[in-house]
Amino acid sequence: MRKDAYPEDTGLDYLEMAKGKEPQGKEAQPPVQTDFKLIGRPTPRIDGHLVVTGRAKYTHDIFFKDMLYAKILRSPHASAEITSIDLSAARSLPGVKAVLPLKEGRVKYEGEQIAAVAAVDENTAEEALRLISVEYKVLPHVVSPEKAMAEGAPRVHDSANVEKLNEYSRGNIDQGFAEAEVTFERTYRTAIEIHHPVETHASIAKWDEDALTVWDSTQAIFSVRDGLARALGIPATKVRVIKMYMGGGFGSKLSFNEHTVAAARLAKEAGRPVKIMLSRKENSLCVGNRPSTRITIKGGAKKDGTLTALSLKNYTCGGVARGNSGSEPLIDIYKCPNVKVEELTVYTNTGGGRATRAPGHVQGTFALEGFMEEFAAELGLDPLEFRRKNYTTSNLGGTGIVYSSKGLDKCYDIGAQKIGWDRRNKRPGDGQGKKRRGLGMGSQIWWGAGVPGTLADIKLHRDGSVEAVSGTQDIGCGTRTYMATIAAETLGLEPQDITVKIGDTTYPWAPISGGSLTAPSVGPAVRDAALKAADHLKDMAAKKLNVPAADIVLAGKKLYDKNHPENAIVFKDLVGQLSRETVFHGERADLPAGFAYNTFGAHFAEVEVDTETGRISVLKHVAVHEVGRILNTLTAESQVVGGITQGISTALFEERVIDESLGKMVNPNLQTYKIATSMDMPEIVPLFVDLADPRINNLGNKGLGEPPRIPSSAAVANAVYNAIGVHLREIPMTPDKVLKALRDKEAGS
Amino acid sequence: MEKATKKKSRTVTRRAFLQGLGGGAAGAALATRIRGQAGGVGQAGVTLSPALSQKSINFKVNGKSLSVDVEPRESLLEVLREKLKLTGAKKTCGRGECGGCTVLIDGQAVYSCLFPAVRADGKQVITVEGLAEGDRLHPVQQAFIEKDGYQCGYCTPGFIMSSVALLNDIPAPSPEQIKAGLSGNLCRCGNYVKIYEAVASASQKMRKD
């Protein structure tokens, strides 16, 4: 069973949720409607007025009377033993209301928490930290995976630094290579990527007797609630977590955090609410990152491009936590009967990795898609045709079950046409001149079925107002808006008529907002509840209008006889006749068995490489995604634009830089950890193959959050390869690396 | 003139300064113009300006005249967020490396996290909360909604202020000028190209009206 574990206990296995539980459902969902009026249109965000006026309240923006500010003292050493800690001076500083030691003994990374203080303002809290004196016995550290793998390296944990992470095989790999007419092997490397959401992690803890309420910048209110309850040793019934708005997470906010536990404990000791806001430096060091990978792929194929064998070996590094498996794309997307995968994780004394927008798939796709591009050149084939040659409609490379829907071929067609695929260099590096242009592409696969059992309510008030309620999160994807749209569509109303309530653990359960789970979980749950409400209203209207319920239509804020539209009752009036406010409970149903549920896409990039300065400019980036039915084209486009931007940013700029001898990060800020700016943007063309999946749920939609992030760096790197004739096989592709690759190529030829 | 609520005051005595110490006893605040010691006389008989441990600043925020006591170490951002509870401008890095704190000071876009509050005396500050007129959104704000110029929305107030400054300066910017005008704001969700569309759309609307 493939499994990536994360340092914080989420209480739920993240990847299991993303992949979807083993489908239990026997029947297909009701036929998916196609003639929606609202769903699938571009709908502006219903809460836009709050965000653009600065009135939306993020956790950083919330204040309470008597609130204290907490700060955490963190280890400056990568590896050390705490020999003594003296909190007395901090405790006596005026304005300090609580001080807690958080750690004893062994410290394993720069940034690990040591102690926490709560004070009347941030400056006092900072001063208190300065007054804490800690004696460390500094121990040998190891911060690079290569060194960690070497004989005699200092041990990060009590066990070996290298540990098995994942294995997989099918067919007979030796036979597969024996059958090949051409074999090819390459190694690709991806760097550590830091999430850097613009809102740093923040929590506010407030006790009311023995009940705790926490406002948290989180993608996972239920995980935070349950994790906090466990950490504090109190029942989950005594904890409530609220998240109204958050400034990004990208996976770094998918579970409860140690600093939130600290805030809760400080609040208990001080008897006052405590707010903690991490600094940008803390966000750089200790709330997660995308693990690095070194992936070696070996492939065998016939001369016509038919794959006969694929093997993958991955060394991945997630600091003190486990790294990422990156083999799923290779196992699944291309037809190949013989596959062998071996993945190992390497520990180092650095901040632990966490889920980062499509964990493992981004890295694995960079390697796989780079490999396909280079192998195609070796075979003398068009890289797109090479991919098409190995297309399959069943998962596990054609050896598994059929995909419920797969529009990847259409993504290829549309994307190739939009970028002008035939403009590429027929042979990589064919161009002339100091500035060389090239085209490259990448295929994308991810899950996207959502989580059966997700709950949502529709509540009808007697004054005609309607609530759509679910304990889900809107992390910027527009969840509120499509919940309103779905409810409005079903009830014949407008999105503005729906009051959406989310982000509170007192609401019905919904999964974490990660893994591209939200839209295919919450959307169908809302739809289910709204359909139940609609059925109930139809029954009521049928009696009033003296017409069978099956003939009643909800539209235009009315219910009417479809054969005699003038025989109608206004929605508000009908609902006014309910005996009391009425709740309809919806649930995202199970997935029909026997099918694989995945999302697909293809990115095509055009770059220009300045061979004298090593600068890469991305000129154009086309993305075509098939994620089932699109709920809101306006916000869906933004998801794709964002995934492309992040992919360009990591392809060209982002690198966590560690000084090996000191064991310290030298760029824990946004000036030297470089994120793409507005001036780095190409022309971006986001497109969809909008076809509803016939059985996945009552809307036919799949998740979109991660797909656009997955092939974006790969497409850019492949375009660079096409431009200059050498694949850097490593990101970020900074000028120094580009110039070196060009020099090496020159020397080689 | 409205007196904003003051959280606390710190007084550094002259003796404490010369000893190189900071900090001091908290005390209740009075609305005096200048606290701290007079400067005295320096070399060559030059009268020194007073050394202030606190300053009462009189400035306009979103058109409203305010008086606030601030410490020299406070940034304008802290004053806006913590004292005035105007939380539109965000503290995203505190180092002028991301633009999330952008406000307008006398019409210019500025990182409020690096702007000492003591310097806000006599200035006109506009934050994102000051753009709309009642329920009527500023065309830039409206365009951000219509064109989906944001995702998580956290960088949005900063971008909106930079956009307003840009359009005040260049009412009909080219695409290149839009990119350059917004080049001091980071969007981690990566929505830049949607933001340009919003700004281009706002600029058209503003020129029509």
Place this chain on the structure above:
Amino acid sequence: MKNFEWTEPQTVEQALAWLAKANGKAVLMAGGTDLFTEIKETVVEPDLVIDLKSIPGLASIQKDEAGIRIGALTPVAALAADAMIKRDYSGLSEAAGSLATPQLRNVGTVGGNLCQRPRCWYYRDAQMVCRKKGGSQCFAAKGRNKYHAIFGGGICHIVYPSDLAPMLIALDAQVTVSSPRGERSLPLGEFYALPSKNVRRENVLATDELVREVKLPLAKKGTRSAYVKLKERETWDFALVSAAVRGTVSGGGLGEAAIVLGGVAPIPWRLGKTEAALKGKKLSETVIKEALRADLQEARPLEENGYKLQLVEAAVTRALMSLARG
């Protein structure tokens, strides 16, 4: 952050008097965009900050028969937008427009830019007490040094991060420095000093001196200037390597020229040998690359920054060829 006191002198004399009185415990704040960051990082912990913006008359760009006078408190944005500068000193306009971001240029000043502290990531970390902060080693020497110096290193390997400095030096700028002893003027090229002179500072200002203005000679007819800045990101990035050039190009030959590099040394780095080799020569890429060899031979790259040599070639070539095109 520790608290500090704040003073608003009304004259340069008052500011200087405070500097002297504070005896090393005070700092001058111009725009504050660099200084405030250092204070927040506790790299600098002053007891007193002297506000230069409260002194009237220090922010202006004036032209008279002697040349151009740019007050030290002139915002960089004003310099970048000035039509006369754009016309007669186009390289300076480019340099000013290339730095940082609109928000930083609105607040940052010419004087502040010329006196900014280095961006070395070891220097900027208060926990790492390197030589520049009174310690006994340079962490960059054997550490992470892709952005560090290829010339002039030794005991310290910072690069001077200013864009205005190399360009102003190439334009023969003079800097006027005020002190209790009066005013003195010196070529900007002599304002910066190698770490071997005093590793704690990047320039020759005494502790009781401040920069008051920058002066440029009148632009000679036919003289052009250009600034090429090579970076990683398209904007909001210090130079990996930059080339500031000034020269006359006539009949295809390069007249008297100045070539000054940024991003390669602890001080703006003048390529005297290249200038001499190019004098009178008709410019072409081959000629320029050949002329650069002598200066480049003096480079002492570190483990990770050898790529800068290629960037020097590219930056200087592009800057000079743009002069030729005019």
